Amino acid sequence: MTDTHIPAQQPETSGNKLGTIWSAFRRDPAANIVIILVLVQAACIIGGLLYPDDFRYLSGLNMKTLLRAIPQIGFIAVGVAILMIAGEFDLSVGATFTLAGLTMAAFYAAGVPVVFCVMAALAIGVAIGLVNGFLTLTFAIPSFIVTLGTMMILRGVILYASGTATMPFRPEPWFDSLLTGQIGFLQAQFLWFLGFVIAAWLLLSWHRIGNHVLSVGGNRGAANAIGVNVFKTKMFAFGAAGFMAAMSGIVSTTRVNSVSPIQGQGLELQAIAACVIGGIALTGGRGSALGVFAGATLIYTVQNVLLLIGAPGYYLDAFIGLVLVAAVIANGVMNRRG
Amino acid sequence: MPLDTNTAPLLNLRGIGKTYGRTEALSDVDLHVNQNEVLGLLGDNGAGKSTLIKILSGVVDRTTGDIEADGTPTDIRNRQDSAKLGIETIYQDIALVGPMSIWRNMYLARELCNRFGFLRRREMRDTTVDILRKGVEITGVDDPEAEVGGLSGGQMQAVAIARAVHFRSKILLLDEPTSALSVRETENVLKYMVDLREEGVSSVFVTHNLYHAFQVCDRFVVMAHGRKIADVTKADTTIEELTKLIVAH
Numbered sequence: 378m379t380d381t382h383i384p385a386q387q388p389e390t391s392g393n394k395l396g397t398i399w400s401a402f403r404r405d406p407a408a409n410i411v412i413i414l415v416l417v418q419a420a421c422i423i424g425g426l427l428y429p430d431d432f433r434y435l436s437g438l439n440m441k442t443l444l445r446a447i448p449q450i451g452f453i454a455v456g457v458a459i460l461m462i463a464g465e466f467d468l469s470v471g472a473t474f475t476l477a478g479l480t481m482a483a484f485y486a487a488g489v490p491v492v493f494c495v496m497a498a499l500a501i502g503v504a505i506g507l508v509n510g511f512l513t514l515t516f517a518i519p520s521f522i523v524t525l526g527t528m529m530i531l532r533g534v535i536l537y538a539s540g541t542a543t544m545p546f547r548p549e550p551w552f553d554s555l556l557t558g559q560i561g562f563l564q565a566q567f568l569w570f571l572g573f574v575i576a577a578w579l580l581l582s583w584h585r586i587g588n589h590v591l592s593v594g595g596n597r598g599a600a601n602a603i604g605v606n607v608f609k610t611k612m613f614a615f616g617a618a619g620f621m622a623a624m625s626g627i628v629s630t631t632r633v634n635s636v637s638p639i640q641g642q643g644l645e646l647q648a649i650a651a652c653v654i655g656g657i658a659l660t661g662g663r664g665s666a667l668g669v670f671a672g673a674t675l676i677y678t679v680q681n682v683l684l685l686i687g688a689p690g691y692y693l694d695a696f697i698g699l700v701l702v703a704a705v706i707a708n709g710v711m712n713r714r715g
Numbered sequence: 716m717p718l719d720t721n722t723a724p725l726l727n728l729r730g731i732g733k734t735y736g737r738t739e740a741l742s743d744v745d746l747h748v749n750q751n752e753v754l755g756l757l758g759d760n761g762a763g764k765s766t767l768i769k770i771l772s773g774v775v776d777r778t779t780g781d782i783e784a785d786g787t788p789t790d791i792r793n794r795q796d797s798a799k800l801g802i803e804t805i806y807q808d809i810a811l812v813g814p815m816s817i818w819r820n821m822y823l824a825r826e827l828c829n830r831f832g833f834l835r836r837r838e839m840r841d842t843t844v845d846i847l848r849k850g851v852e853i854t855g856v857d858d859p860e861a862e863v864g865g866l867s868g869g870q871m872q873a874v875a876i877a878r879a880v881h882f883r884s885k886i887l888l889l890d891e892p893t894s895a896l897s898v899r900e901t902e903n904v905l906k907y908m909v910d911l912r913e914e915g916v917s918s919v920f921v922t923h924n925l926y927h928a929f930q931v932c933d934r935f936v937v938m939a940h941g942r943k944i945a946d947v948t949k950a951d952t953t954i955e956e957l958t959k960l961i962v963a964h
Contacts, residue, residue, distance in 0.1 A: 382770050501741065530762040562893035579833075583833050583834055583836070584832055585832045586835055588819060588826055588834065589823075592819075592823055595813055595815055598810070599809075599810040599811055599812050600795075600811040600823065600824075601774070602772070602774055602804065602806060603794075603823050603824050604795065604798060604823075605811055605823060605824045612903045658814070662812065662814040663814045
């Protein structure tokens, strides 16, 4: 074993500022997938310009559909990503999503002011996350198993509480526009999504807590030996996953003005798929907010393209699966090439 | 031999015991670490060396015993306590986080932050560059953004040691630090321990390799079955005698 020399990064000067940004980007675990996303978007835009009648990618209606769909999975994926980077999973986020929506709608129907309904829904989300975390960490059980259990329990609770009926939720107009209103050609929920992505980026790349999240997922034993509080850090990540799942449930319930008990099924796996496509390691310790954004956007872009070219709806999941496997292989190949 | 026996030992442990359920890992162990000293902690597998190191570093909580630092009673119950006393540990299974960069590892759990908890990244990166340049003969690494997982075993151990030294530790605990290293890297780590002693950092060196121990240590503590069976200075013993002590028990 000889000492391999790793070249120093050039000191930043105004001349190679772009180069510095580029090398920082290349270090991001999501770099490859962002490049793929840009290529896919470019292809879609060119296709939309060349064949505006047959491929309506750029039409106002399609853009609206796309930008509305991305945040639903995107919110959940932001939380799941933080948790996966901390080295844990949460399969109960889909059920948390539904239960949060249900809680908000039920409280609202009972005459509680909408702000408190939202706070109750978020509190439920965080509480579920913290219970998942507590069980996982106290009894040293894999979080995959714990949250599989809580997912099934919560599904039962949802059916019991809702009686399988869809519950309406028609809040005041100001609340509607705050969460799902139209702002220019963007929708409020997309801006909220961007806000959470930026918050996650600040957390993971620039904050002490994010540094600890990366460390407990990267090497739990080492992080503990060095002095990171593993329990607190992982509890934070579980709480974040629950919070973001509830957030997604709140926004979706507001958008469709109702919540149904079967809503949210399958979202847990889609969120994990979005994270993995975005370069977040299943083994923990590696991943970025940029990746969550790219992963969630890519999944829905591909779904959207399939719908536009008239592929039958049943096959959408199959194509997500295909994108997932292809993205993981592409990521692996590109990483090996360095 | 830079042994200073006039002042109180840096660290003085008395009657340390540790039980796991009904298993007694350590019983009634006295151990002291002097200033400017490399102490060799020797013994066969299961002798209790690692448990003792873990108690000192605050990762394992002792069952019985008292601890004094510089002559005043103190306590080590967790990693924060040991950090306050200036104790840093270098582990056999290198305690670094592989997917993180060198500077993030260097400052993990001791991040320089503003008052909102945001990292002062530039400052930490620049300091890391300085630290790496100082120890560059051993590391051959000078990019603070390099991922630790991509370094060789010796480079990783060097980063771990550089971290310990940078945070002004008084006592370095090295638990089999060379077991995963090449011959050349091992020589570098041993030399590092001697250099650090000159700079006023004491070390406790756990090893199976008596030749390594004899090369750098000023004093030896031999353990067997959770007890201390010998405490001798280098001048009063030989490799043969130490070997006999370890094998006999």
